[in-house]
Amino acid sequence: MSKKKIIDFNEEFSSIQDSISPLSSGLSRVNRMNKENLEEIERLEKEISNLFSKSNLQQNEIFNPKTNHIDINIRIYSKEYFKNISDELEKQLLSDVNNRADLIPPLTKLDIIISVVIGLVGTIVDLFLVKVPKDINYLKKYQQGGSPFTEWLRTLGIDENGKLNDFFQLLEEKCKVNFDASTTKGFPDYANQVNGFYPKTHRMMNLGHDPLFGLIFGLIDMFNGSTTLIDSKGIIHCIPNEKYQDFPMDNKMFAPLIWLGHILSDVCTKMGIPIPGWGFTQLLQFESFGENSKKIADITRWMYLEGYDMRHLLTMSTVPAVIEMCTKMYLKFTLSKDEFSSPIYMRELQSIQNDIRLEKMIFIAHSVAVSGNVGKIMMYYGNPLTFNFSEWLAFAKQSVQMLLIQLRDSTGEKIVRNRTGIDEEWKNIMNMK
Incomplete structure (x- = not known):
């Protein structure tokens, strides 16, 4: 009576050999195709050599992008030639993949003009509404009028007798x-x-x-x-x-x-x-x-x-409030409507770019407004009461926001951008005739 084997190695080896056989055949076929490709490349090289000869050109003088000059040791369509092309393509691809330039969308000329105009509006509010907390004879020789809005705020919560x-x-x-x-x-x-x-x-x-x-x-x-x-x-x-x-x-x-x-x-x-x-x-x-x-x-x-107290702080806050309100209103009216048929990731990317566009416009407007506040201080002969604490605080906050935008993790945005670029190039290839 024959004993039953726990593991039948003959059967196992037989199945492995059966799986190796098609793999070996495939490798042989690949080697044969590779040999045919090399023969085809040699044939093309000979044809190109004939073209060089007919044109009285030196076939060995090939521009080498690595050394940035003509290399007489590289033959066209040789292995070295393709290797150089491959290395340069790899560098270019890595540069394109990691490029951050278009991850911060540029503003249009109209956006920049509107941002500057809004900043100037903020400066006008600072000059004619904020002014200084109250009427003052600065340095006993410069009579300066106080803010009408702060003056009105001082009338709240009290009666006619000031109680x-x-x-x-x-x-x-x-x-x-x-x-x-x-x-x-x-x-x-x-x-x-x-x-x-x-x-x-x-x-x-x-x-x-x-x-x-x-x-x-x-x-x-x-x-x-x-x-x-x-x-x-x-x-x-x-x-x-x-x-x-x-x-x-x-x-x-x-x-x-x-x-x-x-x-x-x-x-x-x-x-x-x-x-x-x-x-x-x-x-x-x-x-x-x-x-x-x-x-x-x-x-x-x-x-x-x-009089530089909380009531005047509220008055000073009208400048950044006007700037941000006007900028957001402009952006709301100029944004393109989302296409619901587009993928979610594209809509999210567009939303990120719109937010960055808004932050850049607000930053420009605040930059103009704080510059205007510096001019206001000079106009008031250096009176520190003209310093708009709220506007400078908003400008500092916006500067930090711009720094955070530069340092943000943009991996997802790069993936979407690169995927879009690949799709566009593939469409171009498919449309070639």
């Missing part, structure tokens, strides 16, 4: 905070250590009154019973207040709302509240400027005292 209306008075009464000391009398033990702190400057120096960072410093002061401020010499103080050490638990739960209500009650007062982050400018104790040796901290404090 807060009922709503803001209610907020003022119900939302009292421990860090709201307006003079050094609130912390007599530190009175000699704090410089330049008085009713008109206390909101600027007191970090709890900052409309942005005040939520952090204000809550810390409310929980700790302290006052955090930066005085006129750039010294940071965190002063404890014994009266408010035991902060009620109910007030702690509603501390953010109490802080917000207190800030709102101060918005419509005579001095208002400072621009976000403006209190930190007291740290800028840099070299003095001008005839009176004013430091940056001194200048920014003077600007706040002359």
Whole structure:
């Protein structure tokens, strides 16, 4: 009785041999075709040699793109000839594949003109609407008119006698905070250590009154019973207040709302509240400027005292608002409608290019507007109140946006672009007759 084999090697080898046989036949066929191709190339080379001879030209003088000169050692249609062509094609293809030039779509002449015009419109708004916070006799010899819009904003929230209306008075009464000391009398033990702190400057120096960072410093002061401020010499103080050490638990739960209500009650007062982050400018104790040796901290404090507050920030914000609104309206009316029959990836690529086009136009408009603001400062004899904080902030933001566009990952865009290029070339080949 014969034993049954677990693995029948004869059968396995037989199947492998059967699969190798057609592969061997295929290789033989490829070698035969390769030999025929070489013979055909040699035949073509002989024909070209005859053409060179009839034309009295040297057949061995072939331009070598690697060395950028005539190479007498390369025969046309030889292996070296095709290798050189292959290398150059590879370099060209790699260059085309990795090229980023057309990934940032260029603006048309009309786009550029419109962007410049919009920037000039922003400059006009800056000159005739923003102006300076209020009427001022700058340097006691230049009479300069204030902004009519800021003047109107100053009438909101108060009655004819300049008192807060009922709503803001209610907020003022119900939302009292421990860090709201307006003079050094609130912390007599530190009175000699704090410089330049008085009713008109206390909101600027007191970090709890900052409309942005005040939520952090204000809550810390409310929980700790302290006052955090930066005085006129750039010294940071965190002063404890014994009266408010035991902060009620109910007030702690509603501390953010109490802080917000207190800030709102101060918005419509005579001095208002400072621009976000403006209190930190007291740290800028840099070299003095001008005839009176004013430091940056001194200048920014003077600007706040002359009405450079949140209300004027709203007025200054009209310039970037007009620029972005006009640019987006123009782009909306000039965009081509999406073809729903086109592939999704093409529509997404078009959307990316439209967004980049918008960002470039806004950047140009802001560039013109900040240039106009520089001109405005010169027209006002260097008055720092003409500095449009909102517009320069928008310009800085847009500059960062343009940098991010340059550094973005554009792999997907390259793939779509290259696929489109291949399709177009293939159509051209198919249309050749």
